[in-house]
Amino acid sequence: MRSGDSTDSDYSPRGEEASGGDRTRDDSPTPRERARQLGRALLLGAMLAAIAVPILVASGESVRFASEKVFAVGALVFGFSLLGWSGSVFAGRGMENFQRHIGGRSDWSEADSRRAMTVLGSVGVGGMLGASLATMVVGSVV
Amino acid sequence: MISKRFVIKRLLLLVPVLFGVATFVFAILHLAPGDPARVIAGQRASEEFVRQVRTELGLNDPIWVQYGRFLLEAVQLEFGNSYQIQKGTPVKQILRYKLPVTLEMALYGQFLGILFGIPVGLLGAIKQDAISDHVTRIGALAGISVPIYWSGPLLILLFAQVLGWFPASGRIASTFDINPITGVITFDTLVRGNFAAFESAAMHLFLPAAVIGIYSMALISRMMRSSMLEVIRQDYMRTARAKGQGSKITILKHGFRNALIPVVTVIGIQFGTLLGGAVLTETVFGIAGIGTLLVSAIQVGDYPVVQGTVLMFAGLFTLVNLLVDVTYSYLDPRIEQ
């Protein structure tokens, strides 16, 4: 079962002209590298949200409004990446074969797609967490 | 050939899909302008009453608490009650009777599209650059260029107004009173043995299904044509022909199955577009399915209904693509599961 079981490590770039010379992700990152990547994404989301909440409050919105909107943006990103992740797993095999059929110049791959979605999802979760924390802090100050 | 494990794994994927859609919808609802409490209370309600409604809905809780509660309810497929469209009715119950309506129309339309699209595409590929090929190509292009909200009225004009062959709108003549079993009207009428009602329902369904069918036929025939041409160009076809195994028949026999693979994928992906198109088709033909439900729910801000409908769309789309996946393994045994 290719799509379900394949882990990231068995991903090998389809050679040819796929996505352009040395720009291809030749070696898949080690678990530690991946964890670091996800951590960075989480932090990025949290920081963006933690900045956005006070800015909205400073611009005259209520804490409730700022909290709701920023959290919702995080949730939007998170929900989107969840959909993208499951969609990649679901349609992955079909899409890869489909592309092989129509000429294989596109470089879509299921493993890549899932990886991108986990990074994006981390940004989203980070945003939700950051918004929550920022709300508590800002709420206790204001 | 298709293992149970494979299907179960795919079905398990529905969990993150629905979780994702629920989160997505939660985000949309909280980003959307407008106050749900105000929607429920009505425009002229007092500020105090609105505040009371807000507390009842838990809208005063911190947003992360609301998110958690929302997810818990969504997991149980509990969408709450409609705010406005059918005030107080559980969304589940509304969907229960609206979903089959859309599904029936979409499936008949898709069926027509496949039934005509595949032969037309094949013909174009085999008789490439013949007049028939050009005609069908332009026809397909025109089919994509004409939006459903114009081709629908045109069909109504011709077949309902001028010729009077088919009814213009609705699902069944008002003289029939069919108690729904499944909600799929052509099925219910047959099961009840009411053939006159079945005929009426089928006649009502024809035009909407044809509109959807024309559109999907245009897409399918285009894909079928190019995919078949691709297969014909491939080496093993040439070899087969060189060996003198006929030509046209060889093409059909060996090529067809291979050429179907991308077409099946297109059918699966395009089902989403078809559901989107259902929103328009239902509006044109005055059919009360989940498409029109979604539009009016967005318009009046009936969030529980929006949420339920969108989850329904996502679930349907996923299931159809599961079917596509299964078909896929059947068509191309080389793809190991």
Place this chain on the structure above:
Amino acid sequence: MSTETQTEDVGQRGIVERLRASPFLSELLSNRLAVAGLTIIFAMVAIALYSRLFVDLGSVTQSQIGTNPNLAPPSWLSKKTAITGEYGTFAYPFGTDIQSRDIFSRVLYGTWLAMKYGTITVGASTLLGVGLGILAAYYGDITDNVIMRTMDVLLAFPSLLLALALVAIFGTGLWKVVIALTLVYTPRFARVVRGAALKVLEDEYIEATEALGAKDPRVIVRHILPNCLAPITVQSTLNFGLAIIDLAALSFLGFGAEAGTPSWGLMLSNGVKNGLLTGDWWWSFFPGLFLAITVLGFNLLGDGMRDALDPRMRETVD
């Protein structure tokens, strides 16, 4: 045409010369369908400009009850027009609607609206797509992956449903619809641009320029953009038709143009809901006819352009 003199001056060749020197244009012009599409588009642009300049906006938006006959059929069809009593005149060639407005003028003005908002939508998503595509191609690695997979997921959503979701967030109105559709179309452009940009970046001469110390923006402007131009043009053309259809669809569903606006989608909506079953077919027929012809024009031209491009690009643009 002296291509000789132009090719001599390789370093200074502009976009126009590039196109002329390439077999692209000649192949395009030998494609009869593409030429037909081009003709249609020219005609529609002319109509749009004419109506913007000469059609009185008040007479197509405000009710004309009392001035014009109400729900009059196309005047050349009716035996007697209500006002003049003459036979077969062209006073109201497309008839009038329920507010007695002349449908002909409204449809003409609708051409202007469709072209205007279509251009804005396609233009904005082209800009966004070029930005994202070049960003992805230039930085590669995880930036590339996250941007492009996000675009793929966005592409997987049915465009109308995605647009509806965005409209639910932004609220209704023609401008909000334009924003929603811009976001919906951006992935298509990002994909095309990234593909073209990658191809350029692979080429050695970029590496040479980089070695000479050229800064990022210069490389992009001098080398990447001109090479993306052809696929972007094809994508824009194909997308223009879609934009017109979707803009009208959202107005048709009641999310776009506000009441009274002579937009094709809104006219169709009113005509279908109120006029079709009562026999007032012209109310919705003519706006739809113009819409379909315009979209067909863009699709014919786009298809022809795609065929005229070299086969490698044919796969990128889709």
